[in-house]
Amino acid sequence: AQRVTQPEKLLSVFKGAPVELKCNYSYSGSPELFWYVQYSRQRLQLLLRHISRESIKGFTADLNKGETSFHLKKPFAQEEDSAMYYCALLTGGGNKLTFGTGTQLKVEL
Amino acid sequence: DGGITQSPKYLFRKEGQNVTLSCEQNLNHDAMYWYRQDPGQGLRLIYYSQIVNDFQKGDIAEGYSVSREKKESFPLTVTSAQKNPTAFYLCASSILGQGSPQHFGDGTRLSIL
Numbered sequence: 001a002q003r004v005t006q007p008e009k010l011l012s013v014f015k016g017a018p019v020e021l022k023c024n025y026s027y028s029g030s031p032e033l034f035w036y037v038q039y040s041r042q043r044l045q046l047l048l049r050h051i052s053r054e055s056i057k058g059f060t061a062d063l064n065k066g067e068t069s070f071h072l073k074k075p076f077a078q079e080e081d082s083a084m085y086y087c088a089l090l091t092g093g094g095n096k097l098t099f100g101t102g103t104q105l106k107v108e109l
Numbered sequence: 110d111g112g113i114t115q116s117p118k119y120l121f122r123k124e125g126q127n128v129t130l131s132c133e134q135n136l137n138h139d140a141m142y143w144y145r146q147d148p149g150q151g152l153r154l155i156y157y158s159q160i161v162n163d164f165q166k167g168d169i170a171e172g173y174s175v176s177r178e179k180k181e182s183f184p185l186t187v188t189s190a191q192k193n194p195t196a197f198y199l200c201a202s203s204i205l206g207q208g209s210p211q212h213f214g215d216g217t218r219l220s221i222l
Contacts, residue, residue, distance in 0.1 A: 034210075043215060044199065044201075044213040045212075045213065046210040046211070049208060095157075095159075095203055095205070095208065095209055096154060096167070097211065098168075099144075101149055101150055
């Protein structure tokens with residue numbers, strides 16, 4: 001069965017430090033993965049998708065099929081990066097997503 | 110801020126009562142989704158719909174029902190058969206197509222009195 005695992009409920013880093021939010025998946029098909037983010041008092045929104053291979057707000061994520069991972073990285077954390085981050089896996093037809101349990105990122109000054 | 114509107118923001122239900130959560134979108138999206146969010150469990154898909162008058166069960170459909178009579182609207186009914194309805198409910202919509210970004214509402218928090 002498909003599954004998305006985000007092992008860290010909370011990740012606390014200092015401003016300027018590198019950030020890595022972990023995401024591992026289990027899926028028998030060809031995976032398509034996403035990172036969604038929810039900033040304080042804002043709606044959940046798409047941050048990036050692996051198929052686009054883009055960098056959004058300095059974040060990147062590379063799909064590693066060998067390790068079944070899709071970790072989200074940023075070289076230098078900013079205070080405005082503090083938010084809840086969800087990794088999601090596209091599963092089956094109909095644009096169905098399976099979400100991980102989320103990681104709360106806190107960037108401290 | 111338009112897009113997706115969920116109402117009400119907070120909802121209280123007595124044991125044994127059905128309750129309907131509203132979700133309306135003005136994005137002209139064909140697909141709509143309902144998720145349930147519980148602490149420590151992320152988002153779980155309840156129902157989704159890709160076209161008017163058609164919808165499919167998600168991973169946790171038991172105790173819930175939906176309708177899709179209009180493209181803009183996808184109400185969710187939490188029935189008395191749902192044994193643990195207290196949760197945060199999120200509605201989303203997207204254009205058709207695999208991997209299309211889903212746009213979310215602000216959510217409705219349902220509590221049992």
